[in-house]
Amino acid sequence: MEVLLVVLGLALIAFLVFYLGNNTSKKEYRSSALKKEELIQKYEDEMKAIIEQYKNDPDTLTTKKIEYLKKASNKIHNNIFFSDSEAKALVQRLASL
Template identity: 90%
Template sequence: MEVLLVIIGLALIAFLVFLLGNNTKQKEYRSSTLKKEELIQKYEDEMKTIIEKYKDDPDTLTIKKIEYLKKASNKIHNNIFFSDSEAKALVQRLASL
């Protein structure tokens, strides 16, 4: 009788561990092309925000754009999704906004 209670207890514990273990959320995987496009859009949106914020002050706008381009260029060139030529093209595109 005691052995049966121990087996039932162990089975209950194993069942609870199984239920709790399957409750973890699965990660959402996106293709590298989608991630790259999201990154490009993020950089463009940030540059547009800077342009909109300082549109009435051309001197400050120029300074802020240069600061942002330096930071963004560094991040883009270190990003695994972009080759050197793609990184240069993106930085040039950001500079032309």
């Protein structure tokens, strides 16, 4: 009788460990190309938002664009998804918006 309880207890523990171990949240994996595109789109959207916000004040717009380009350039150059030439091209693309 005691052996049966021990076996049932171990089976219950094994089931719980297996169930809880496999029921963890699944991460969605995206390719590096997709992540890179998402980052590029994010930087462009942020720059467009700055342009839209300050479109009636050219002096402030220029100042804010320069500030954003400095911050974005630093982040882009430190990002593992972008090579040095890609980072420079993206910063130039942002500057031309």
